Amino acid sequence: MPLQSRHLLGLDGVKREDIQLILDTAVSFREVLDRPIKKVPPLQGKTIANLFFENSTRTRLSFELAERRLSADVLGFAATGSSVTKGETLKDTARNIEAMKVDMVVMRHSAAGAPHYLSRVIEANVVNAGDGAHEHPTQALLDMYTIREKLGRLEGLHVCIVGDISHSRVARSNIYGLLTMGARVSVCGPATMIPREIEKLGVGVFHHIDDVLPHVDVLNVLRIQLERDAGRLFPTIREYHNFYGITRQRLEKAGRNITIMHPGPINRDVEISAEVADSEDSVILQQVLNGVAVRMAVLYLLSTKN
Amino acid sequence: MRKTKAQIIDEAGFERTITRLAHEILERNKGAENIVIVGIRTRGEFIARRIASVIERVEGCTLSIGSLDITLYRDDLLGKLEQPQLKGTDILFDLNGRDVILIDDVLFTGRTIRAALDELIDLGRPRTIQLAVLVDRGHRQLPIRADYVGKNVPTMAAESIRVHMREVDGEDAVLLMHPEIPE
């Protein structure tokens, strides 16, 4: 049973059955990762190009691992800066890669909509590994997989995403995916970091984290972009930590066991304390391993004969 | 739509065949001490469980039973447009040094067993792998043979064998089907 689209560009508009299929398939691949020989042959002979126009170690490595575990051949392009500054357009880069008979392209780019554009100009399957502030579908899928693994379900759970929502593709993909799967979603952050009219997507909006924590089953803590936002969107790191930082004291005040997630990399003791990140309720490390399994599932389900 | 040509095994015969296979396995392996049972999903898994429960009853022991999903190892997917749904491999015990009794419902071209062998080797290093099948219908395309056979049924390539099992189909039977009638 195939997925509805030959690309994974985002979770906006993706049907529940497709998300379900990816998560269920990921269970099989998670099992492969526990074997002594962590490799299976279904993508043997397929070539996958990893086009990373934005710096990213963990996502790139996770995809690379997933691809190799599926026995695919991997081409890695880590281009710093936009292709435009290098003189070659995205279109030409993609066309060149395709001319080398690449079957699938995994792309991370700083411009929202770049993977959509790519899927229109090349034949290969396109997987969005993050486009600007728009979507990061595999992250949201592995987040949902991890929640389901820990709590047994997604439907009816209250998931809160806290941090700089306006610049976060992780937030958007999670919102789209979780709502489709029947979870209740809230966003929490300073008013300067909540994008306009986001409540129209069907999410609750909170500015005071202590108000929302007592009602939350899962907390997805986003990284604060220190370089970009301090001074403009929020005054200091100290203030952010005091007002939004997830610490043991804050969680104890909430009075319930909340599953803690973070897409990484963590700013220890800014948005989350080291203690919480390493606690029993934290599934941050499981997210990493599940990420490989989920990405294997996505690549497996998308792979087609060219 | 295929039409039934003949019933190869009926309800009672099914149970007897299962019992005989279980005893043959015990005989050859001189008991159940080192054997583990692995059934190939989907129907092979149910046959495996039934054989295992006979062995367990006769020997008074508990066996390690696992199920194998060979989808990721198939060789016939290269031309296909989509990847089929995975059923999941569940082998929670160590295979190293054990005698694996691999069980499937029908042995035909041998390609399923080839895939199963590749997957088992990736999971560990068994001492032996022995194959038990309910029906061997011939037409091998690879040098694969079964150690334990419920029934040898010569067939035409275009015919097919249909295995019904209580767990899935509500009855136990093995049927030989005519070739597919073209539209």
Next chain:
Amino acid sequence: MQILLKGGRLIDPVSGRDEALDIHIAEGRIERIGRSLSVSSAQVIDVKGKIIAPGFLDMHVHLREPGFEYKETILTGCTAAAAGGFTGVCCMPNTKPAIDDEAVIRTIQSKARAALDGLVDVYPVAAVTAGRKGEQLAPFAELSGAGAVAFTDDGDPVSDAEIMRRALEYSSMFKKPIIQHAQDMPMTKGGVMNEGFTATALGLPGMPAVAEDIMIARDIRLAQFTGGQYHVAHMSTAAGVDMVRQAKARGIRVTCEVTPHHIVLTDEVVRSYNTNTKMNPPLRTKEDVDALRQGLKDGTVDAIATDHAPHSFDEKEVEYQTAPFGIVGLETAIGLVITELFLKNVLSLSQIVEKFAVNPRRILHLPDVKIGEGEMANLTIFDPAAEWVVDPQAFKSKSKNTPFGGYHLTGRAVGVFNNGQVYWA
């Protein structure tokens, strides 16, 4: 050459005429206007069912020459204008070099005279500041004397309030308006579409409507303070319409224009990531579209101008965030306005002629087109019932960057007369 336009309907708001009249034109001059004319020596053109109006003037066009001839030239731009039913265009100064020097104006004028034998009047709009850098006033006297009809830094706003004040004061001496591209730059840094729900859903950085509004608000105060003449280019917000309405009621010399695309499309179309939905100011919300239409209806919005902004195919064939702002508009203007304003009972044909032909000239202090015996013919002929499908590849413009490819429109230019020339679309 003698031409007899037979069976058409003359709509001339200036003289108040709206009736079936034949027009005989000889060597570019109107010989006779009357009913059931018959002229043996003339070529008879049957314009039954079509409208004859004073020539349309598009007061906001980027002709790209000098400097960006790969996008458009004065020749191709004027041809596109004629094909779209315009006998005049105002060309914007964001050329290379900018129109901040009389030599540039002379170059443009000579090329315009050579294009289609001077069929289309090209009125240069000169820069407000030298090089459009926003720092020092450009030489208004020299530019005005050479033929500039207004001043703008379009492409960019005049951000500095002191410069805008002085520009309004100085330009009033030459009776030329300051045309402002209203945009607060710090608030819109990095923005590529309207800030709102669609931008939130797509994760694209937004340009909030308020960034346009605060500049219009500021400039209206400056216009009041200085008594200068101020014109808002390509206005796109509901609040902008309100402010202009109130300013006019208080007698402040403010006028404004809207583009056809801002009264037809909303930011919802950006979901396609089609870079031909990217322009500045961006497409906004339905509330804004409705307010702009209401403004056209009640006279708050004076003119329709296309902001024709050609870009080459390769330039637009990139990621949304990288693509340049702008779409072409000369050849779809009449179709969009007829389909969306006339057929939807927002404006009458006479009002549409006012917005295209009469008001732009009045804002720029150009003489009204006179349609009378003895006058040089300056006419736009269009068919308000012609049904057609937009095919960008068939555009006369060098560039095809439009979001309207494939649209079924009603209303199309038939031909134009001006300066002794005629062009059949």
